[in-house]
Amino acid sequence: xxxxxxxxxxxxxxxxxxxxxxxxxxxxxxxxxxxxxxxxxxxxxxxxxxxxxxxxxxxxxxxxxxxxxxxxxxxxxxxxxxxxxxxxxxxxxxxxxxxxxxxxxxxxxxxxxxxxxxxxxxxxxxxxxxxxxxxxxxxxxxxxxxxxxxxxxxxxxxxxxxxxxxxxxxxxxxxxxxxxxxxxxxxxxxxxxxxxxxxxxxxxxxxxxxxxxxxxxxxxxxxxxxxxxxxxxxxxxxxxxxxxxxxxxxxxxxxxxxxxxxxxxxxx
Numbered sequence: 001x002x003x004x005x006x007x008x009x010x011x012x013x014x015x016x017x018x019x020x021x022x023x024x025x026x027x028x029x030x031x032x033x034x035x036x037x038x039x040x041x042x043x044x045x046x047x048x049x050x051x052x053x054x055x056x057x058x059x060x061x062x063x064x065x066x067x068x069x070x071x072x073x074x075x076x077x078x079x080x081x082x083x084x085x086x087x088x089x090x091x092x093x094x095x096x097x098x099x100x101x102x103x104x105x106x107x108x109x110x111x112x113x114x115x116x117x118x119x120x121x122x123x124x125x126x127x128x129x130x131x132x133x134x135x136x137x138x139x140x141x142x143x144x145x146x147x148x149x150x151x152x153x154x155x156x157x158x159x160x161x162x163x164x165x166x167x168x169x170x171x172x173x174x175x176x177x178x179x180x181x182x183x184x185x186x187x188x189x190x191x192x193x194x195x196x197x198x199x200x201x202x203x204x205x206x207x208x209x210x211x212x213x214x215x216x217x218x219x220x221x222x223x224x225x226x227x228x229x230x231x232x233x234x235x236x237x238x239x240x241x242x243x244x245x246x247x248x249x250x251x252x253x254x255x256x257x258x259x260x261x262x263x264x265x266x267x268x
Contacts, residue, residue: 001043003050004201007156009134011054012195013047015039020198020253021070024160025051026153028132031060034081035151035160035195037074040110044074061129063138064119065162066148067092069100069111071197076115083119086140088147090122141186143179144170144197150186157190163197167252168243169214170260172267176222183215199252213247220246221261225268238265 002014009028015021015038023036025047032055037044051059062081064072067089075083085093093116105111121127126139135154142148144163151160163170164182171179186194187208194202194210202210224246228238243250243261250258 001038001046003047006193006195006201007153007158010153010156010158011050012201013038013043013050015043015070017043018070019256020200022160022195022197022199023047023071023074024151024195025055025059026134026136027051027055028134029057030132031055031057033129033131033134033136034059034062034078036063036065036071036162037077039070039073041074041077041113042110044077047074048077057132060131063136063149063151064089064093065138065151065160065197066145067097068145068163069097069104069114071162072097072116073101073111073114075117082121083117084121084123084127084138085119086138086147086149087122087124088142089149090119090147092145092147093118141182142175143182144174146174148182150182152189157192158195159186159189159191159193160195161186161197165194165196165202165210165214166260167196167199168248168257168260168264169218170264171218172263176218176268180215180218183211183218186211217247221264222268225265235266238262241265 004012011025013023018039021039023038026033032051059078059081062078062083064085128137137152138149141150141164191207192204243258
């Protein structure tokens with residue numbers, strides 16, 4: 001696990017075991033607000049141990065941005081924290097999420113101990129916490145998946161973008177137009193940094209272009225997929241369309257973005 005301090009009271013934790021998944025924490029004198037967990041228990045435990053050292057007031061809240069296991073599997077390791085999520089995330093955790101966990105545990109012994117914990121605090125559009133002088137808002141931001149939320153730390157102008165903001169948008173199982181709308185809405189926020197759901201933190205000078213680039217990419221792949229479908233082209237032709245021709249780099253996430261890109265095209 002990698003750890004980075006991006007503001008006086010804000011830390012980002014990045015998985016070294018799976019696709020550079022990120023989680024975060026906002027530290028206050030009244031307790032910590034944690035945003036997501038890491039994919040495997042060993043990394044989430046490292047994260048928890050660090051937070052116990054730097055935040056004597058303890059961990060008050062854990063916001064789960066969406067139901068996908070790489071962001072939610074560690075919630076059972078914070079039993080003292082009040083768990084928060086969007087209503088649709090809560091629904092997906094106990095249906096699709098529970099089924100996915102059973103399959104993952106059969107394939108990955110490291111996940112054998114994981115238990116899905118359902119949030120007792122849910123919301124539909126947004127929820128705002130005020131704790132220790134910080135104002136932290138979770139807002140519904142669907143597209144990547146139905147129940148996804150982004151988390152904005154108003155005082156520091158830091159956004160935890162979850163999988164709404166990634167080096168390449170990923171819409172398999174989601175909806176491309178909904179994700180475009182969610183990305184467009186982020187332009188309205190004054191931002192010093194965005195913590196992407198996977199990969200490195202985007203700083204102020206990169207934020208607007210990163211959002212615009214992702215919106216352009218989604219428009220491009222939707223157009224390409226529509227044209228190929230209309231022409232009756234075989235699906236394998238889509239795999240010949242590289243990510244650079246659609247306006248994104250293949251370098252992030254150790255090159256895995258090309259595979260995400262291919263999955264996007266096939267899904268559309």
